[in-house]
Amino acid sequence: MRDRLLPWLLALTLIDLAFVQATGIVGGQDLLPLWLLAAASPWLRRLQRWPLCRLAWNAGVLLVFTLLVRHATTTGLLHMLEDGLVLAVLCQVHLLNNIGERQRPDLVFFNSLLVCFVTSFFAPDLPWSLLFVLHALVLAVALGVNVLVRRGGVLDDAAVRRTIASSLRHAVAVLVATAALFVLLPRDFHRQGWLGDALAAPPAGAAGLADRIRLDDERPARLGVEVVARIAAADHRREVPSHWRAIVFSVFDGATWYPQDPSDLGSRFASDPAWEPQRDGHWRRPADGAMAAFQVELYDRRGDRLPVPLGAAVLRPLQSAGTLLDGKSTGGFTLVQSEDAPAGPLVYRVDVAARPAAVPIAASTRRHFVALPERSLPAAARALAQQLGEAADGPAVAAATADWLRRHRRYALPGEPGFARNLGEFLLGTGAGHCEYFATALALLLRLQDVPCRVVGGWLAHEQDPVHGGVVLRERDAHAWVEVLDADGRWSTLDATPPHDLLARRQLDGSWLGSAWQALAAAWSTVVGFDGRRRSEWLDGLAALPGVLLRALRQPPLALAAALAAAGWFVYRRRRRQREPAIAAFERAVRAAGLSLQGGETPRELLRRAELAAVGPRRLGALRQAADRHERLRYGPEAPDPGPRTSPP
Amino acid sequence: MAVRLTELGAKGLLLLAALLLAFLATSYSNLFFLLLVFCGTLGGLGLASGIANLRAVRRLELQVPAGPAGAPRPVRLRLAARRSVSDLVVTLGDAPGLTLPPVAHAAGDAPTTALLPAQPRGVHAVGVVQLASRYPFGLFEVRRWIPWPGEVVTYPEPDGPAAPTGRSLDQGTPPDPVGEVAGLRSFRTGDRVRDVHWRATARRGAPIVKELDAAPDTAPEIVIDRRVEAAQLERLLAAATAAVLAAAEGRGAHLLSQGFAAAVPAGQPPPPAVLRWLASAAILPPDAPPPVRWPQDQEPAHA
Amino acid sequence: MTALPRTVRAASVRAGLERNLGAVVAAPEAVIEPILCTLVAGGHLLLDGIPGIGKTLLARTIAQSVAGEFRRIQFTNDVMPGDVTGSAVWRPDLGRFAFVRGPLFANVVLADEINRTSPRTLSCLLEAMESGAVSVEGRTLELGRPFLVLATRNPAEFAGTFAVPEAALDRFLVRIGLDYPDAAAELALYAGQDAEARLATIRPVVDCDQLLALRAEVEAVQVRPAVAEYAYRLVQATRAHPELRLGASPRAALAWLRAAKGRAALDGRGYVLPDDLKALALPALAHRVFRRDGATAAPLLGDLVGATPVPL
Structure with a gap:
């Protein structure tokens, strides 16, 4: 009896493990034993009959439990949550192996729901959503089969099959109703909660733009899917530039990058071609090469900066009521919004040239872009710079350094296993880092080789928008890279972050599977980023x-x-409605025999015709059987009425 | 119709309450909200579906044959429902001992047979039949009561040399014909029920009887004096039951006791009145009159 | 009567009847089957055909196959109702009127050439066919049980005949049109024994009680909704057909279904198949639908049967 339920409980446990695995906060090698134990539960459960095995199993569970608790209490809060999740799935595996007369499966259902809830905080991505749908289906079936199993009584395959089918129908209905209620139910999207931060998970460092870059921030990154901007090329054949800069950092103190400040350079436009406001409200600056126009809808105005590409030459505000634009010395724009600025996106059009115009760079300005923090520079940086400087020379040094980093350093997000605790670890290669680490390392290594450069914060445009066309920038697309100053006073973009690793978190390749995945991810992002x-x-x-x-x-x-x-x-x-199974089966058999029922022909007449026609014996047999069954069920006598006592409802 | 939370449902409600508390305590999160809505919908839809499941039942037909004490007996259950009804537990009356095993799926109008657990001797009057279901998720139990004015007759467990043990009466093998079958004709008042040709009757819609050559009627007489101890009465009744069952398969019998007299015709199941009397018979005080024998020339009416 | 299974008994009756009919007249299966159906379903039979093709012989064979009282009425235009039903005659020996039963008081009545008699006499016959009883001098007298009328009609002769009204035709469960036998059958007829001699060898295969029991069983044959729907479809088609002046009535459909039940019972089935209805559509319906041009509706009905889809 119970054997009917166990496969579904096993499936639930495996989905729970997948939930935890998808968060990425527990290493794969740590979860592997649990996967194996869960998969082996059909055999392990049999061992539970022997007291010695039961004792060994319980001792093992207790030991792991103790280790986890100890680990959780001795490490930070983050690890406590990790350990909690591992504990939850361990509990599932333990329950799975102990389901019996005394151990009901109730706890497996609830524990599984809890794992689903908790993991939603850690990895609210598309994989989670797919697992959630799967979880809902399996949970419904497990509950339905549980009803059957608990009742006792006769359980045949047909009954179980019908229960599974009906549970699946119910699960789909529940999911649809959930989606409808999710949209329809009113709620406060900005509610802070009674206990606010006290009970909340540690604030995840949201991937996004900041006015400074702090490398010692180890909080796990939350890859927000909130749409920041949508960009469409005026000419659809033109590709949207990948790097959209918003803020430029030029001063590094060993741990933090600070924005480029005109006061450090002595002149407002010492490093970049100056933006000139035109009479009709647009801005213009010199640039080289052919121009292409792009329209940007900026939804997130919190950054106070307009994303524009490095080669931007003309900027026309299209829908910017209540907003004041200011062309900065970094080649970008800041915005100042009035109190009564209307809601809705800020829309502007930007004409981008192949590259920015050259600017005569003063020696002091150049020095500013090769300045290094004397005190807190990691020792590894100098050694590495020397090693790389020997390998390349002149203008090629920048590209060679970026290439080396790209190939020899690993990409990871804060909170992920192997993430570097500081820049030194990253430079040494003992720890992995994210784009800010790559940009900082590249900038430091270039400056150590006397190549003027700066770190730029902005957005990486890569996600095609299947709904609106063009590309979409989301919070999680925030990125940092390096701009290098050429000898002729022209800036160029240099990105050392391995594109594969970077984009693997954000997109798949351009195959149909990748496109489908992207479309699904975009749809899911509307759920996660749902707001008023x-x-x-x-x-x-x-x-x-x-x-x-x-x-x-x-x-x-x-x-x-x-x-x-x-x-x-x-x-x-x-x-x-009219199609009864017997009719459908008869029609199938007729088709299989290569015949068709003619007007006014009865099944028996058709059968006689089939006997005369060259229908193979197997087909004929099947047809005869189907015709017999059809006749019995459709024309044959009804079951005799036993004449029972009848009660009205 | 009534609804109550099952143990699983109660636990689930507690979990939902705890999660709701956590949701309200922390700042708003879309996915947390989505999951709460999912849990709520699972419960709500489960409840609605469970109610609809039992509402689909339009009529319930039950055939509870008289059966011996101490042995389960088959009960015929025919459900007239708008669609298939799932996880159905039928209880006769309110006694848990009269609960039939659950039916996983009962298709509309399809008769099913379930085994009623063994009952003690007696006549249990049933006013309503309770239908209960935990379909679809087992979080709620929906119950519905359908009037069913009937009774469960449990006669004594046959105890005697001729007792056909452990077999319900309606499973009896057809008796050997007594006398020669001479022909068929329409039923006339006074014809014996055992002579009815059921097949022809069913076809024609009007009773048809077999005309038999007369067979000698040498039925024995079973007399029970109920002025005894309770335990002794039970033994007597058990022996009488065995004798009645044997007589029904053999040459028939007459059963006689204080205030009761009935004939057990040969070759057909014992009359319900006889079984009911065997199920309900009680002891009498010692000063009660003895059983009266009926006059030799007066045949008791067929029960 | 022994309690044999119905299938065997019906089948044995069928075999016996077929044997008897085959021994006397050379009639094809399409003729014999409706006759058998009528016999077991409890209706009356009308045989149409030119003189000399064995209508009367066929009817006599059927009558002799049933072990009951058999009477024959040769209709002419001077046959009066009293000749058919019987009448009160003065019995000098008794000194009072006594009722003398007419030829209708039998189990099997052969009504030869019914179109030769006056409408009055015919209506008397029809009443007897309808109710199984006759009213004579204010008294209703039950006819035999079973009561079967085998009527013959000669549609080719017009001199001295009366048209049989539609309502009269409706009283016959089945009408069978007899035609010249095929060459082989006719040659065998020439070479064979004298028909009367052959008829003398016929033994009854079913008695009245058996026939009544058989009819009770035929009543119990089931007609499932899909089959009833087929009957309805065809009946509807006759009503909608532009060339038909009068389509089949509900009574016609019921008679058709009754005959089909008889066929099912003879086949050993407890349920009617669309095949039963198809086989009996012409014998049971052709005399109940009427063409605008007065011609026989059988070919048109055949077309309709061939075209009406059978509900699966």
Whole structure:
């Protein structure tokens, strides 16, 4: 009896393990034993009959439990959560192996739900969402089968199959209802909660733009999916530039990068071509090469900076009421918004040249871009710079250094296993780092080789927007890279972050699978980033839906198609209602025999015709069987009524 | 119709309450909200679906044959439902001992047979039948009561040399014909029920009887004097039951006791009235009159 | 009567009847089957055909196959109702009127050439066929049980005949049109024994009680909704057909289904198949639907049967 339920409990446990694995906060090697133990549970459970095995198993669980608790109490809060999750899945595996007369599966269901809840905080990405859907389906089936199993009684395969089918239908209905309620239910999206930060998980360092770069921030990064901007090329054939700069850092004190400040350089436009405001409200600066125009809708104005590419030459605000733009000495723009600035995105058009114009660079300015923190520079940096300097020379040194870093250093996000505790570890190669580490390392190594450069913070445009076209910038696309000053006073972009590692977190290749994945991820991001504005958009859309449909139906082709579809649906339903299994089986057998029922022909007549025709014996046998069954069920006598006592409901 | 939380449902409700508390305590998170909605929908839809499951039952037909004490007996259950009904537990009345084993899925109008657990001797009057279901997730138990004015008749466990043990009466093998079958004709008042040709009757819709050559009626007489101790009565009844069952398969018998007299015709199941009397018979005080024998020339009416 | 299974008994009756009919007249299966169905389903039979093709012989064979009282009425235009039902005659020996039963008081009545008699006499016959009883001088007298009328009609002769009204035709469960036998059968007829001699060898295969029991069983044959729907479809088709003046009535459909039940019972089935209905559509319906041009509706009905889809 219970054997009917156990496969579903095993599936739940495996999904829980996948949930934890997908968070990435527990190393794969740490979870491997649990995977193996869960997979082996059908055999392990049999061993539980022997007291010695049971004792050994319980002792093992207790030991692991003690180790985890000890580990959790001796390390930071982050590890406590990690350990908690491992503990939860360990608990699942333990329960799975002990389901019996006394151990009911209730705890497995609830524990599984808890794992689902907790992991949603750590990795609210697409894999989590897919696992959640799978989890919902399996949970519903497990609950349905549990009802059957607990009741006792006769359990045959057909009963279990019907229960599974009905549970799956229910699960789909629950998921659909959940989605509808998620959109419809009103709530406060900015609610802080009673206990606020006290109970909350450690604040995750949100990937995004900051006004300084701190390398000692070890908080796990939360890769937010909130849309920052959407960019579309005026000419769809043009590719959107990948690096959209917003803030420039030029001063490093060994742990933190500070923004480039005009006061350090003595002149507001000492390093970049100056932006000139034009009469009609647009801005212009010199640039070289062919121009391409892009329209940007900026949704997130918190950064106070406009993302623009390095080669930006013309900027036309299109929808910027209540916003004051200021061309900065870094080649970018800051925005100042008035109190009464209207809601909605800031829209502007930017014309981008192949590269920025050259600027005569003063020696003092040049010195500013090769300045190093004397005291707190990691020793490894100098050694590495020397080693790299010997390998390359002149203008090639920058590219060679970036290439070396790209190939020899690993990418990781804070909180992930192997993440470097400081820049020194990253430079030595004992720890992995994220884009800021790569940019800092590259900038330091270049400056050590006397190559003027600066670190730039901005957005990496890579995600095609399947809905709106163009590309979409999300919070998690925040990025840091390096700009190198050429000898002729022209800046160029140099990104040392391994693109594969970087984008693996954010996108797949361009295959159809990758596109589908991206589309799904975009859809899921609307769920995770759901807010009041989007909710009202959805509700407005729903409210307008009847009108839209009515308008669409006024178009004759659409109306005709809808009428045909409705008629087809009606006919299909009607046929389906009339189609009894015996009829369907008979028709299948007739088709299989290569025959068709002619007008006015009865099944018996068709059978006689089949006997005369050259129908193979196997097919004929099947047809005869189907015809017999059909006759029995459709024309044959009804079961005799036993004449029971009848009670009205 | 009534709904109650099952143990699993109660635990789930507690978990949901705890999660809700945690949700309110912490700052808003979309996924937390989504999961809470999911849990709530799982419960809500489970409840609605469970209610709809039992609501689909339009009519319940039950055939509870008289059965011997101490042995389970098959009960015929026929459900007229708008669609298939899942996880159905039928209880006759309110006694848990009269609960039939669960039916995983009962398709509309398809008769099923379930075994009623062994009962003690007696006649248990049933006013309502309770239907209970934990479909689909086992979080709630929905119950519904359907009037069923009937009774469960449990006659004594047959105890005697001729007792056909452990077999319900409606499973009896067809008796050997007594006399020669001479033909078929329409039923006339006074015809014996055992002579009805059931197959022809079912086909024609009107009773048809077999015309048999007369067979000698040498049925024995079973007399029970109930002025005894309770334990002794039980033994007497057990022996009488064995004798009645044997007589029904053999040459028939007459059963006689204080205030009761009935004939057990040969070759057909014992009459319900006889079984009911065997199930309900109670002791009498010592000063009660003795059982009265009926006159030799007066045949008791067929029960 | 022994309690043999119905299938065997029906089958043995069928075999016996077929044997008897085969021994006397050379009738094809398409003729014999409706006759058998009528016999077991409890209806009356009308045989149409030109003189000399064995209508009467066929009817006599059937009558002799049933071990019951057999009477024959040769209809002419001077046959009066009293000749059929019987009448009260003065019995001098008794000194009072006594009722003398007419030829209708039998189990099997052969009504030869019914279109030769007056409408009055015919209506008397029809009443007897309908109710199984006759009313004479204010008294209703039960006819035999079973009561089977085998009528013959000669549609080719018009002199001295009366048209049989539609309502009269409706009383016959089945109408069978007899045609010239095929060459082989006719040659065998020439070479064979004298028909009367052959008829003398016929032994009854079923008695009245058996026939009644068989009819009770036929009543119990089931018609499932899909089969009833087929009957309805075809009946509807006759009503909608532009060339038909009068489509089949519900009574016609019921008669058709009754005959089909008889066929099912003869086949040993407890349920009717669309095949039963198809086989009996022409014998049971052709005399109940009427073409605008007055011609026989059988070919048109055949087309409809071939075209009406059978519900699966």
